[in-house]
Amino acid sequence: MSKRHSAKYKIDRRLGVNLWGRAKSPLNKREYGPGQHGQRRKKPSDYGVQLMAKQKLKGYYGNISEKQFRKYYAEAVRRKGDTSENLIGILERRLDAVLYRMKFVPTVFASRQVVNHGHVRVNGKRVNIASYMIKEGDVVSIRDKSKEMPLIVEAATSSERDVPDYLDVDAKELKGTFVRTPKLADVPYPVQMEPNLVVEFYSR
Template sequence: MSKRLQSKYKINRRLGVNLWGRAKSPINKREYGPGQHGQRRRSKPSDFSVQLMAKQKLKGYYGNISEKQFRRYYDEASRRKGDTSENLINILERRLDAVVYRLKFAATPFAARQFINHGHILVNGKKVNIPSYSLKDNDVVEVKEKSKQLAIVLDAVQSKERDTPEYLQVDHRQMKGSFVRSPKLNDVPYPVTMEPNLVIEFYSR
């Protein structure tokens, strides 16, 4: 088990939110941060800390993406036409691990990343083992035939914790779905409030 998998719920406690909306999150019982200083009184946050927190929430939600990679996504979003914050969400939601998670083929973004790494996912009929692979409109994502009866897949598909958003289509009997269109921020079913505009402010300082 990777270090990220072991420490994923520390992200929740550090940020003070139930980032993935899961019932087993420790933030449901302990709303303070981890460590010996977790319960100390917090002063009013500065503009910088508010922007930093917004970045950490968004970065953490997608499986705790590395800072280097997340910065590249910001740079790409800035180069595109239109609203930079909406562009950033669009780029993140096109990640293969995000789509596998949204389609409910995996219980968490971390599990989705591992599932892809182990070669269980096909894109347009071809095996793709790169979690950051960027999907195009109408790309088809499916679980490999030999992997469709794995307990982790069946449990994730049957979970009532979340629904598949409208910008994706899915057939859970065949364990196949597709990326239909670019989502707007309001289309994405985040369990907590995301503020990509503050992320843009953080990087554009």
């Protein structure tokens, strides 16, 4: 279970955005930060803007630690091509992110829990590590015994989100194929993500 599960909507308010685009977000009612000083927002510095971009991206994918996120950044730099695009591609290949994109779970926090509890198969084998990296062509599925879980059934039939086109999903069978690694423009973020600012933050 994510340490941030109970506080996920505080993340919305602290960052000042409805990060997951959910109707339940308290930001829909109060567009200011939590705490007694939440309403006193001042214009952030360049560093503050870059930090905010990093916190948004880290927060969106659940509870990625700073150590893990830095590792992803280092891997993105090491690869050929645009570092910011590489970073998005790496984050979208996490098993918990793929499961969330396939609409088998309602939130990224629930995704981590479902993976950790052994309800997920990758190419027919049980994988219980949320940060497991999915490769192009991998088939992700919910194990047969878990297909009737209310949380999974509700998410799969929800019309709140659409499945992006870099995934091929069979909603009835609760399985899907990771067709290709997406670019930033392919990912259906409810808010604007700025991985280029994250790159600037780490390369200072």
